[in-house]
Amino acid sequence: MGERGRKVLDLEKEALRQLDILSHGAVDVIPKEELLEKLKRSLETKTPLRVKLGLDPTAPDIHIGHTVVLNKLRQFQDLGHHVQLVIGDFTGRIGDPTGKSETRKQLTEEQVQENAATYRAQVFKVLDEERTMLHFNATWLSSLQFAEVLRLGATVTVARMLERDDFKKRFSENVAISIHELFYPLMQAYDSVALETDVELGGTDQTFNLLMGRTLQKEYGMSPQVVITMPLIEGLDGVQKMSKSLGNYIGVDDEPKDMYGKAMSIPDELMVKYLTLVSGLRKDEVEALEAGLVGGTVHPRDAKMKLAHALVTRFHGRTAAELAQEAFVRVFQKRSLPDEIESFALEAERVALVPLLVRAGMAPSNSEARRLIAGGGVKMDGETVNDAALEFEPRTGMVLQVGKRRFIKLDVQG
RNA sequence: GGAGGGGUACCAAAGUGGCCAACUGGGGCGGACUGUAAAUCCGUUGCGCAAGCUUCGUAGGUUCGAAUCCUACCCCCUCCA
Numbered sequence: 401m402g403e404r405g406r407k408v409l410d411l412e413k414e415a416l417r418q419l420d421i422l423s424h425g426a427v428d429v430i431p432k433e434e435l436l437e438k439l440k441r442s443l444e445t446k447t448p449l450r451v452k453l454g455l456d457p458t459a460p461d462i463h464i465g466h467t468v469v470l471n472k473l474r475q476f477q478d479l480g481h482h483v484q485l486v487i488g489d490f491t492g493r494i495g496d497p498t499g500k501s502e503t504r505k506q507l508t509e510e511q512v513q514e515n516a517a518t519y520r521a522q523v524f525k526v527l528d529e530e531r532t533m534l535h536f537n538a539t540w541l542s543s544l545q546f547a548e549v550l551r552l553g554a555t556v557t558v559a560r561m562l563e564r565d566d567f568k569k570r571f572s573e574n575v576a577i578s579i580h581e582l583f584y585p586l587m588q589a590y591d592s593v594a595l596e597t598d599v600e601l602g603g604t605d606q607t608f609n610l611l612m613g614r615t616l617q618k619e620y621g622m623s624p625q626v627v628i629t630m631p632l633i634e635g636l637d638g639v640q641k642m643s644k645s646l647g648n649y650i651g652v653d654d655e656p657k658d659m660y661g662k663a664m665s666i667p668d669e670l671m672v673k674y675l676t677l678v679s680g681l682r683k684d685e686v687e688a689l690e691a692g693l694v695g696g697t698v699h700p701r702d703a704k705m706k707l708a709h710a711l712v713t714r715f716h717g718r719t720a721a722e723l724a725q726e727a728f729v730r731v732f733q734k735r736s737l738p739d740e741i742e743s744f745a746l747e748a749e750r751v752a753l754v755p756l757l758v759r760a761g762m763a764p765s766n767s768e769a770r771r772l773i774a775g776g777g778v779k780m781d782g783e784t785v786n787d788a789a790l791e792f793e794p795r796t797g798m799v800l801q802v803g804k805r806r807f808i809k810l811d812v813q814g
Numbered sequence: 815g816g817a818g819g820g821g822u823a824c825c826a827a828a829g830u831g832g833c834c835a836a837c838u839g840g841g842g843c844g845g846a847c848u849g850u851a852a853a854u855c856c857g858u859u860g861c862g863c864a865a866g867c868u869u870c871g872u873a874g875g876u877u878c879g880a881a882u883c884c885u886a887c888c889c890c891c892u893c894c895a
Contacts, residue, residue, distance in 0.1 A: 576890060637841090638851090661850065668851045701849040732850055754863085768843085771858060777844040789863070803844065 415439040418479050427604050430627040438598050449481040452597040454588055457489050460515035462522040463649035464678045465642035468630050469601050470526040477531040486591050487516050490538035522652050540594040541587055552586045555619050564608040585609045589616040597625045603632045633677060638667035656716045660724035663708035668700050675707050680714040741809040753790040762802045777803050
């Protein structure tokens, strides 16, 4: 075999190696052969692949659900490829995609920039900044001619569009769908055309949109992108997919203690999934834990503590994880006070408990505060309060507690 | 454009003149149990200490009294064109 032949063989081998890494953990790679082809060509021509991920500009907080996809992007980067992050600022300007009565507030240019900055800060906890390009899709979408838009519209039928899960659902449940919403998948697909994307990533819920990119790229005579879908993870409730609007998420910017606590509150059934997809633990470590769980040698609580610890370590470092764990054990397992309690300054000599709870932000209204007291959910210095009309003389250092996790320490001025 | 159905609290869904701050389920919150898991059980879920006040698409009207009746408007759905 000649020099040249050997080289080709090495390329082939390397491409297969990359394919293997990149497909791992993915739900689908559509189609796999094309990815292999693209990888080979990339190696041959020493041109990195362009791997795209679209981001919604209205919800700038990244949660660990997003990191499933980000991790995959990072793998691409580690293999020398480039990431195209597309901020859907144009989409954000159009407004209301949910068809609800209230039109979504249009984002101003400033807000978009602000959100983009937030994204950048959070996303690079996972991604390699050097190999990431940030784009805003208004760059190309806002100037599209109507004729061009019609061309986009002509590539899909309504019936096909209504196959998309959320449209189908809304349609059958009689929830309004506006025409412009049908263009969303097309707009996202057009991003791939504009950026000549080689590979696009997304959650499985994005499959339809991602495939639309292929359709459109073909329409424009380009080689269609490969689509990689990643599993979605359920949020803290264990049922709904993790999302900010449902409030069931763990944000990458969450305080270490919150992050730890939230991780501890996930249902057991989700543990392995979290361990696999977001913990940052090595495969063998995860497998060991999993085996222990199945075999009954590892208490689920301890496995979950490992998960929580790993998660905090990943985003805040080891020291923070240790502290968070200690705090958790102290407050929830030993039921003693947290080491640090936010203090609340007040001046009065004599105060009524109910309005104080409201002022301190521990209850949304007086009525609610009363209910909490009636339900035995309020403690003063560890004693359950029974009297909703209670007045007392505050002393600095007194601790008020609502429920299991809300504490406040009084700080009497003067 | 024509005909019909419908908009009730966080969601779903009852209620069709006073007994409705509004049945019920889900969700949320608090409590018990526990591992801040699940399951289960209990309480609670507009504001107000209370008298009471503001809520049933929006704006008016009838009535002693309206989520319920009338008028106009807005929105959604179905069938036809």
